[in-house]
Amino acid sequence: MSRLFALTKRELSAYFFAPVPWVLTFFFLLLTWYFFQWEMSQAYVQVTYAPVFMALDFILMFLVPLLTMNSVAEERSRNTLETLLTAPVHDWQVILSKWLGTFSFYVTMLVPTLVYWAILAYLGYDIHKPDAGPILTAYLGALFLGGLYIAIGIFASSLTENALMSAFLAFFILITMLSIGVLPFMRESAPSWMRDTAEYLSQNLHFAEFLKGRIDAYDVTYFVTLTAFFLFLAVRSLESRKWR
Amino acid sequence: MPAIEVENLTKRYGARIAVDQISFSIEDGEIVGFLGPNGAGKTTTLRMLSCFQPATSGTARVAGYDVFSQSIGVREATGYLPESTPLYSEMRVFKYLWYRATLKGVPRRNRRGYIESAMARCDIGDVRERIIGHLSKGYRQRVGLADALVHRPSVLILDEPTSGLDPNQVRDVRDLIKEIAGETTVLFSTHTIPWVEQVCERVIIINQGRIVLDGTLSGMRKQIEPWARVEFRTSMDARPAMDAVRSVAPIFFVENLTVGDRTTLRYLTEKRNLEATRAQVQTVLASAGGAVENVNVVDAVVEDLFTKLTRGSEQIVGARR
Numbered sequence: 001m002s003r004l005f006a007l008t009k010r011e012l013s014a015y016f017f018a019p020v021p022w023v024l025t026f027f028f029l030l031l032t033w034y035f036f037q038w039e040m041s042q043a044y045v046q047v048t049y050a051p052v053f054m055a056l057d058f059i060l061m062f063l064v065p066l067l068t069m070n071s072v073a074e075e076r077s078r079n080t081l082e083t084l085l086t087a088p089v090h091d092w093q094v095i096l097s098k099w100l101g102t103f104s105f106y107v108t109m110l111v112p113t114l115v116y117w118a119i120l121a122y123l124g125y126d127i128h129k130p131d132a133g134p135i136l137t138a139y140l141g142a143l144f145l146g147g148l149y150i151a152i153g154i155f156a157s158s159l160t161e162n163a164l165m166s167a168f169l170a171f172f173i174l175i176t177m178l179s180i181g182v183l184p185f186m187r188e189s190a191p192s193w194m195r196d197t198a199e200y201l202s203q204n205l206h207f208a209e210f211l212k213g214r215i216d217a218y219d220v221t222y223f224v225t226l227t228a229f230f231l232f233l234a235v236r237s238l239e240s241r242k243w244r
Numbered sequence: 245m246p247a248i249e250v251e252n253l254t255k256r257y258g259a260r261i262a263v264d265q266i267s268f269s270i271e272d273g274e275i276v277g278f279l280g281p282n283g284a285g286k287t288t289t290l291r292m293l294s295c296f297q298p299a300t301s302g303t304a305r306v307a308g309y310d311v312f313s314q315s316i317g318v319r320e321a322t323g324y325l326p327e328s329t330p331l332y333s334e335m336r337v338f339k340y341l342w343y344r345a346t347l348k349g350v351p352r353r354n355r356r357g358y359i360e361s362a363m364a365r366c367d368i369g370d371v372r373e374r375i376i377g378h379l380s381k382g383y384r385q386r387v388g389l390a391d392a393l394v395h396r397p398s399v400l401i402l403d404e405p406t407s408g409l410d411p412n413q414v415r416d417v418r419d420l421i422k423e424i425a426g427e428t429t430v431l432f433s434t435h436t437i438p439w440v441e442q443v444c445e446r447v448i449i450i451n452q453g454r455i456v457l458d459g460t461l462s463g464m465r466k467q468i469e470p471w472a473r474v475e476f477r478t479s480m481d482a483r484p485a486m487d488a489v490r491s492v493a494p495i496f497f498v499e500n501l502t503v504g505d506r507t508t509l510r511y512l513t514e515k516r517n518l519e520a521t522r523a524q525v526q527t528v529l530a531s532a533g534g535a536v537e538n539v540n541v542v543d544a545v546v547e548d549l550f551t552k553l554t555r556g557s558e559q560i561v562g563a564r565r
Contacts, residue, residue, distance in 0.1 A: 002346060002352075003346065003347055003349070006343055006346035006347055007347065009343075010332075010335075010343050014332075014334065078332075078333075079326060079328050079330035080330040080331070082291075082326045083324075083326060083344075085296055086296050086319055086322075087348055088316045088319040088347070088348060089347055090316070241296075
């Protein structure tokens with residue numbers, strides 16, 4: 001346990017002391033702020049800031065691969081993977097710590113967006129209060145979504161020692177998952193089982209449920225299992241050094 | 245029980261055989277130099293012993309644990325310094341060693357003490373708060389060594405611990421290894437014989453994935469006694485002169501020592517045929533249009549055996565302990 005904690009701590013501090021994650025945080029806040037102020041400028045009454053979250057799966061599709069691209073790839077290119085994996089730690093501990101560290105940084109990125117809640121409350125005080133329920137479930141959904149994206153990013157990073165390659169790979173996986181959910185709608189002729197599978201695999205419909213204020217075990221299961229699946233693949237990819 | 249026990253260890257990368265059925269055993273507290281030219285299979289062997297890569301076939305036990313089935317046990321008992329001394333360049337020295345000591349399972353109450361003594365041993369106390377990336381190569385190497393030592397392992401595996409160091413730093417590493425001798429088993433790789441002669445008695449030489457010698461330096465010295473080094477100058481160009489000398493049968497190998505414009509060559513041969521060999525060399529050079537000048541004959545050194553084993557085609561398994 002202390003090993004997993006030490007690994008996670010190093011992972012997180014690597015994010016805190018590098019410039020790139022902060023540049024990404026800046027762009028993250030800039031983009032979410034754009035969607036927030038667009039929402040505020042609309043004529044209708046707002047009690048949540050759903051557009052920020054609706055844009056989230058798209059924003060994260062670009063940001064998360066850039067955030068995770070170094071996680072394993074850099075260890076490979078700097079050869080620190082050799083010192084890391086010859087220490088008495090299990091491969092799964094290495095991958096899980098990378099996920100936990102990145103996820104913690106992602107939460108730090110997300111925290112400043114709570115300001116929007118305060119702004120909403122200030123703008124609409126005593127007329128229409130922010131609706132805490134859907135906002136909270138949206139944040140929960142954002143955590144699940146981010147967790148999945150990070151797992152995919154780490155998996156992509158574990159495949160190569162080239163950081164940019166890994167970012168591209170993660171982006172490719174994410175955009176494929178997103179688009180398979182959209183494509184069958186354009187082709188209604190597709191058999192229903194194919195459409196159902198594609199819709200199940202695609203992240204945006206599951207995420208959309210959270211924005212409606214619903215926490216469905218069906219969607220939670222989707223995120224948890226798929227996150228675990230990609231982390232499992234990342235562990236296997238680390239182990240693959242043994243079979244080359 | 246031996247600290248390291250290797251049996252028929254083999255590593256294949258596709259069709260290429262990097263390590264070919266090697267076997268050796270190292271007793272507790274022994275220091276062993278693992279020698280070979282670049283690409284001989286040294287790093288691959290050490291990586292298999294440190295559990296970074298598994299063997300294709302064969303077995304290895306380190307500190308009583310099997311490297312494949314009990315790899316965590318091996319890793320807990322072993323301190324390993326990889327060839328390039330990889331470190332997290334953005335971390336500070338003390339923080340890094342703290343992190344590594346935690347990973348290696350040093351209990352919290354002992355951690356500070358263990359780190360302090362590893363830093364004292366490697367003489368890096370003065371850079372404890374410095375960022376690793378800002379350190380000189382010599383300091384970084386010593387940080388890597390401190391990392392290998394920090395959990396007080398019973399076996400130390402060091403891959404080229406002196407590469408890239410200046411002569412003073414090389415001496416420091418030598419003293420360090422001598423200091424931990426006895427309490428710790430040390431297996432280190434290098435490609436310089438003179439350095440090994442200052443550190444330990446036992447040597448394993450590997451060439452093209454096979455062990456060509458496993459013995460002691462005194463055994464090697466005995467083996468080179470009947471050999472002689474012959475150094476001479478000639479007016480010919482180095483390349484044709486070397487080809488000519490190589491054609492003389494009793495010569496083990498020829499080296500080019502030319503500095504400046506006068507060709508200087510050295511060859512190794514047996515003392516008992518020395519006169520005949522020298523006469524033959526003179527003849528072949530004369531027929532190639534050159535003359536042999538300034539001949540100087542001296543006793544062979546241990547390095548000559550290493551060169552002969554790793555360069556010559558003939559392989560000698562001997563110099564038994």
